[in-house]
Amino acid sequence: MLYREAGDYKTSYPADSQTFPIAFDRYRYWVVLAVAFLVIPFFVNDYIVNALLLPFLIYSIAAIGLNILTGYAGQVSLGTGGFMAVGAYACYKLMTAFPDVNILIHVVLAGGVTAAVGTAFGLPSLRIKGFYLAVATLAAQFFLVWLFNKVAWFYNYSASGQISAPERTVLGIAVTGPNTPAWASYLVCLVFVTICALIARNLTRGAMGRQWMAIRDMDIAAEIIGVNPLKAKLTAFAVSSFFVGVSGALFFAVYLGAVEVGEAFGINKSFLVLFMIIIGGLGSIFGAFAGAAFLVTLPVFLKLIGVDLLGWPTDLVAHLQLVVVGLLIMFFLVKEPHGLAHLWRLAKEKLRLWPFPH
Amino acid sequence: MKMKTLTTLALTSALTAGMAAADLVIPDLSYRTGPYAAGGTPFSDGYQDYFNLLNARDGGIGGEEVRIVECETGYNTEKGVECYEATKNEGALIYQPLSTGITYQLIPKATADEIPIHTMGYGRTSAANGEVFNWVFNYPANYWDAASVMVNYLLDENDGDLEGKTIALLFHNSAYGKEPIRTLEALSEDHGFEFTQIAVDHPGQEQKSQWLQIRRERPDYVLMWGWGVMNQVAIQEAANIGFPMENFIGNWWAGAEHDVTPAGPAADGYLSLNMNRVGDLPVFGEIESMVHEAGNAAGDGSNMGSVLYTRGMYAAMLAAEAIAKAQEIHSVSDITPAMMRDGMEALEITDARMNELGMAQIGPEFSVSCENHGGSGLGIVQQWNASEGSWTALTDYIAPEDALIDSLIIEDSTAFAAENNITPGCL
Numbered sequence: 001m002l003y004r005e006a007g008d009y010k011t012s013y014p015a016d017s018q019t020f021p022i023a024f025d026r027y028r029y030w031v032v033l034a035v036a037f038l039v040i041p042f043f044v045n046d047y048i049v050n051a052l053l054l055p056f057l058i059y060s061i062a063a064i065g066l067n068i069l070t071g072y073a074g075q076v077s078l079g080t081g082g083f084m085a086v087g088a089y090a091c092y093k094l095m096t097a098f099p100d101v102n103i104l105i106h107v108v109l110a111g112g113v114t115a116a117v118g119t120a121f122g123l124p125s126l127r128i129k130g131f132y133l134a135v136a137t138l139a140a141q142f143f144l145v146w147l148f149n150k151v152a153w154f155y156n157y158s159a160s161g162q163i164s165a166p167e168r169t170v171l172g173i174a175v176t177g178p179n180t181p182a183w184a185s186y187l188v189c190l191v192f193v194t195i196c197a198l199i200a201r202n203l204t205r206g207a208m209g210r211q212w213m214a215i216r217d218m219d220i221a222a223e224i225i226g227v228n229p230l231k232a233k234l235t236a237f238a239v240s241s242f243f244v245g246v247s248g249a250l251f252f253a254v255y256l257g258a259v260e261v262g263e264a265f266g267i268n269k270s271f272l273v274l275f276m277i278i279i280g281g282l283g284s285i286f287g288a289f290a291g292a293a294f295l296v297t298l299p300v301f302l303k304l305i306g307v308d309l310l311g312w313p314t315d316l317v318a319h320l321q322l323v324v325v326g327l328l329i330m331f332f333l334v335k336e337p338h339g340l341a342h343l344w345r346l347a348k349e350k351l352r353l354w355p356f357p358h
Numbered sequence: 359m360k361m362k363t364l365t366t367l368a369l370t371s372a373l374t375a376g377m378a379a380a381d382l383v384i385p386d387l388s389y390r391t392g393p394y395a396a397g398g399t400p401f402s403d404g405y406q407d408y409f410n411l412l413n414a415r416d417g418g419i420g421g422e423e424v425r426i427v428e429c430e431t432g433y434n435t436e437k438g439v440e441c442y443e444a445t446k447n448e449g450a451l452i453y454q455p456l457s458t459g460i461t462y463q464l465i466p467k468a469t470a471d472e473i474p475i476h477t478m479g480y481g482r483t484s485a486a487n488g489e490v491f492n493w494v495f496n497y498p499a500n501y502w503d504a505a506s507v508m509v510n511y512l513l514d515e516n517d518g519d520l521e522g523k524t525i526a527l528l529f530h531n532s533a534y535g536k537e538p539i540r541t542l543e544a545l546s547e548d549h550g551f552e553f554t555q556i557a558v559d560h561p562g563q564e565q566k567s568q569w570l571q572i573r574r575e576r577p578d579y580v581l582m583w584g585w586g587v588m589n590q591v592a593i594q595e596a597a598n599i600g601f602p603m604e605n606f607i608g609n610w611w612a613g614a615e616h617d618v619t620p621a622g623p624a625a626d627g628y629l630s631l632n633m634n635r636v637g638d639l640p641v642f643g644e645i646e647s648m649v650h651e652a653g654n655a656a657g658d659g660s661n662m663g664s665v666l667y668t669r670g671m672y673a674a675m676l677a678a679e680a681i682a683k684a685q686e687i688h689s690v691s692d693i694t695p696a697m698m699r700d701g702m703e704a705l706e707i708t709d710a711r712m713n714e715l716g717m718a719q720i721g722p723e724f725s726v727s728c729e730n731h732g733g734s735g736l737g738i739v740q741q742w743n744a745s746e747g748s749w750t751a752l753t754d755y756i757a758p759e760d761a762l763i764d765s766l767i768i769e770d771s772t773a774f775a776a777e778n779n780i781t782p783g784c785l
Contacts, residue, residue, distance in 0.1 A: 046446075047444055047447065050440065050443045051439075051440040051444065149531055149557075159537065159540050160458075160536055161533055162533045164462070164466070166778065167778075167779075178467050178469060256435065256436070256439065257467070260435070260459055260462075260532055262531060262532060263434070263532060263560060264435060266560070300440065303430075307429075307430075314428050314430035315390030315395075315430060317430070318390070318391040318430045319391060
């Protein structure tokens with residue numbers, strides 16, 4: 001009924017190869033963007049932004065980054081937390097060294113620094129694969145966290161070893177620091193998410209994305225048909241680390257404001273982002289969003305139900321959360337190994353035929 | 359996906375909006391799960407039980423009921439921020455997160471929202487300078503006091519001379535553990551002892567290499583800034599390498615029953631600081647009869663009288679006294695966070711008052727002022743007696759080197775003020 005291709009004529013190649021070929025999908029996309037940009041900022045408060053929206057948006061960027069590396073290029077990485085730390089510390093050093101430069105530029109530059117570091121740690125991927133590569137990136141995770149804890153230059157020799165974001169403004173409105181209005185931090189992250197998702201989507205369906213997928217599906221065959229594995233793997237590491245770095249910079253500067261590397265960017269963070277793309281769906285930009293939304297909102301949702309609605313003890317609810325999240329992860333892996341993105345794809349197929357399924 | 363987010367949002371806002379009421383709201387950012395739960399649980403139990411006692415016995419404070427809003431942080435900063443945002447709009451009067459990491463997170467946020475934070479013996483030490491940190495309090499003592507008290511105790515043991523001795527600091531590799539380093543460096547220059555640092559990464563279950571280093575370097579004393587499971591492991595490892603327990607001193611977060619009991623008799627003689635006395639206080643009887651027997655005990659009620667339970671209760675008492683003070687200053691019973699701050703800044707704790715509350719001598723006498731949010735900084739040294747299973751106080755309250763600590767506090771807080779464009783001054 002609503003969701004159909006019939007009568008939706010394409011008269012040019014660009015029209016035929018656009019991201020959302022079905023008109024209804026396109027309208028839905030524009031409506032979501034309009035609501036996100038024009039409606040939500042007027043209705044948010046500190047709690048909703050800091051507990052739900054910011055983590056969702058920031059983890060979405062990280063998940064998109066990891067999805068490019070793992071989902072599209074097939075290189076397993078456990079170094080996400082470490083690369084987020086690179087983004088955060090790069091952003092901090094840039095913010096304090098060049099206080100007059102706009103923070104948005106610093107965030108992008110922090111992504112660039114992370115891309116360089118990520119490429120360096122991606123070099124072993126040319127020789128080792130699978131589990132062995134996972135271990136190599138695990139080494140990156142531990143090395144980077146150790147480095148930022150050990151070398152005082154990274155945290156400007158502060159007594160506590162913490163880094164904290166000074167106040168920076170965009171168009172005269174604070175976007176970092178404690179006086180940031182909720183809507184401003186939300187909008188900054190939203191802008192980055194939108195741009196990152198657009199870039200990622202277009203990279204993955206272009207020549208570069210095809211090379212990544214060729215490497216993922218069978219690297220020897222890809223090499224034989226002319227894909228340069230050096231270029232494909234290193235670009236995947238660079239692009240992925242760029243996104244992860246941007247998310248780390250936003251995580252530190254906009255979301256938390258003060259960060260301690262071992263606690264904020266430990267191995268748990270790497271696993272969390274990995275779970276996001278597994279639950280959301282490997283090799284899907286939408287999957288990155290779905291996975292991030294799922295793992296960010298679920299604990300908060302369970303807490304609201306358990307503690308605020310039912311009045312259970314907080315420790316019981318906290319333990320229950322672990323159980324429920326664990327069970328759901330197992331359920332999804334068994335019932336829907338392709339993640340939430342695949343469920344969404346199936347739903348769309350069904351909707352196309354609805355209400356006449358035959 | 360968007361729809362799901364939106365429904366969640368709608369539900370959240372409906373839930374959070376529907377709960378405002380006119381009580382004295384005390385959020386309890388506790389942690390009863392994770393590697394630090396062993397310390398977080400008794401503290402939170404003591405904290406809540408005392409407020410419940412006030413509700414049951416006196417009908418609250420100044421006629422206003424106290425409403426505790428508990429939120430589980432798991433000692434995790436992200437969850438701590440979520441808890442803060444979830445509770446602040448309910449009229450939260452004071453935050454005591456029991457985590458230095460969360461404290462660093464909350465200092466700028468709470469200052470902007472004008473809600474006082476009390477970090478009793480933890481958090482950011484330089485917050486003792488109330489002219490820079492108007493909304494943050496860390497009385498009765500802080501980490502730098504603790505480091506200085508330890509060195510003063512060791513000076514006393516060594517007839518006033520630490521020349522040529524080696525003191526190692528075994529610390530939790532986080533903002534918490536790094537706090538005393540600056541003070542100990544300054545003290546090592548003054549007293550001529552050699553100072554080495556040995557870091558233990560979160561959560562601290564693996565310390566073989568650190569203790570191997572201690573075994574190799576044979577420091578005369580080991581000071582420990584540990585928390586949670588790290589303490590138990592460290593004491594066990596010290597016993598394994600035969601390090602003399604009486605030369606091993608933990609700070610006041612590394613000196614509770616659950617830290618020493620896993621090592622059994624081997625932990626006998628282990629020293630730690632304490633900022634409050636432990637013992638059989640009359641107030642415990644009241645809590646037992648009016649809170650626990652009425653079925654309102656926080657947690658399982660098994661922690662009463664332990665070191666951290668007593669400290670949690672002490673923290674609640676200081677908050678309750680500050681509320682009473684604020685009510686007195688402003689002559690209203692339903693106070694705001696800003697009034698609470700005034701009450702904390704005018705707080706005065708005397709021996710007579712502590713007697714009256716049924717917790718005689720629980721802490722030192724001290725008073726707070728705008729310039730000094732840090733209290734007196736006194737600490738006692740206590741020793742674990744494994745056969746009796748109890749802590750014995752070895753000393754009376756030992757004073758830190760105030761001149762040195764004050765100059766360090768001024769240095770650090772003015773740097774913070776300059777970084778954040780704060781003009782120091784009283785509110």
